[in-house]
Amino acid sequence: MSEEIMERVGAAVTLGREGDPAAARELLAELWDEADDPVQRCAIAHYAADVQESVAEELAWDLRALAVVPEQPDARFTGFLPSLHLNLTDAYRRLGDLDAARRHLAFATEHAPVLPDDDYGRMIRGGIDNQRGLLT
Incomplete structure (x- = not known):
């Protein structure tokens, strides 16, 4: 698993927790496109769900996580x-x-x-x- 990608996931989680969910969503979407490791993609989607604006979007990201x-x-x-x-x-x-x-x-x-x-x-x-x- 790429340490650099997981560090960026951590940065996105921090953005979300510190009140900037839009920036967190943007970074996590970029990481989703970049990552090819299934564990990374699972983690990215799992965390992306937490910063969505609607329950339907949250569910969609959680289902992406489960799909990998x-x-x-x-x-x-x-x-x-x-x-x-x-x-x-x-x-x-x-x-x-x-x-x-x-x-x-x-x-x-x-x-x-x-x-x-x-x-x-x-x-x-x-x-x-x-x-x-x-x-x-």
Whole structure:
């Protein structure tokens, strides 16, 4: 995986968090076009979803991220899957497609055991629990 591309992904994430989602979207779209590694493309699309202006655009980017994950994902993808499916759960729920939201919640739950026992892992597990509560 190109370190330079991932550094630029980090810069785009920072732009989004610091209040410039338009610049983040632009940089992530450029990176999407440049990257050829599936793991990079998954990460780029996953982060691009977070800075979109509409839920429909967010969903489209999350689906792009999922589309580059191989049918039999290897260890390079496993860390993305719980968060990716959690984001898909949330987007589908906000769009009113509760069946799709529940399917992705099941996938997020299935992949959650790979999460580390740290702040990130707890955040994603908490998000899964929150979505479960919203969908019951």
